[in-house]
Amino acid sequence: MCGTCGCGESDVRVEGVAGHPHARGHPHAHEPVAAVVDIETALLAKNDHLAGHNRAWLAERGIVALNLMSSPGSGKTSLLRRTITELAPSRPVAVIEGDQETRIDADKIRGTGVPVVQINTGSGCHLDADMLARGLTELAPPPGSLVFVENVGNLVCPALFDLGEAARVVVVSVTEGEDKPLKYPYMFSVADVVVINKIDLLPYVDVQLAQLVAHCRSVNAGVRILPLSVTTGEGMDAWSEWLLTREPAAV
Ligand SMILES: Nc1nc2c(ncn2[C@@H]2O[C@H](COP(=O)(O)OP(=O)(O)OP(=O)(O)O)[C@@H](O)[C@H]2O)c(=O)[nH]1
Numbered sequence: 001m002c003g004t005c006g007c008g009e010s011d012v013r014v015e016g017v018a019g020h021p022h023a024r025g026h027p028h029a030h031e032p033v034a035a036v037v038d039i040e041t042a043l044l045a046k047n048d049h050l051a052g053h054n055r056a057w058l059a060e061r062g063i064v065a066l067n068l069m070s071s072p073g074s075g076k077t078s079l080l081r082r083t084i085t086e087l088a089p090s091r092p093v094a095v096i097e098g099d100q101e102t103r104i105d106a107d108k109i110r111g112t113g114v115p116v117v118q119i120n121t122g123s124g125c126h127l128d129a130d131m132l133a134r135g136l137t138e139l140a141p142p143p144g145s146l147v148f149v150e151n152v153g154n155l156v157c158p159a160l161f162d163l164g165e166a167a168r169v170v171v172v173s174v175t176e177g178e179d180k181p182l183k184y185p186y187m188f189s190v191a192d193v194v195v196i197n198k199i200d201l202l203p204y205v206d207v208q209l210a211q212l213v214a215h216c217r218s219v220n221a222g223v224r225i226l227p228l229s230v231t232t233g234e235g236m237d238a239w240s241e242w243l244l245t246r247e248p249a250a251v
């Protein structure tokens, strides 16, 4: 069990393109409530330690890993598919997909021709550093590649778990409303960049882009904000430019 959010980690599955399950976590007994705070601290400390290993592993190989987080349906997979189509000819790209169940997103990514590993978290609501390590072992990305990690759709728990990534990308779509940065401030405060997606829908929703941007800045003053539409391609150039200037995380 995840002591931070109570979600389960007993049924994690890491599957490569061939689709064979490779690893499972171990079931944990229910901890007494009094121990929850200690367990949470220990769990996050252990995660940070493993994230450090990931960072070193990635840096040794010159691999840039980007952690994409958002609520379900904001457009992470769509953004990746369009990005891969534009970037993959000039740069090796690979993807790790995190979802509670199914291989739907991995299958969509595989359609673009790049290597992909699906991690199913079962009842778990986030990826952690150990899951990423197992995913990277399965994926074996080439040196110098760009590895996109699509986290489980959730604006809460993924923000707590350092994966050893070079940057955290939070995607929010205009259809979610202006208030999400205020209601989920931790997620927006850990972002290196906020992608505001689906701007093609602005004429149809009661949302002011300037207000959404202001709310992002109110919880993370210096954050880079990239409004775009995966559907029309507007704003995609700035996103690609940002991506191509990323370096592996410093160890
Ligand atoms: N109009 C519009 N629709 C979009 C855009 N980007 C994505 N969508 C649609 O939004 C829906 C959800 O997109 P996904 O890419 O599956 O979202 P996701 O964040 O990967 O979702 P989960 O993996 O379930 O968390 C799909 O129907 C997309 O076609 C966009 O820029 N404009």
Ligand SMILES: [Mg+2]
Pocket: 076, 077, 078, 105, 150
């Ligand atoms: Mg997705």
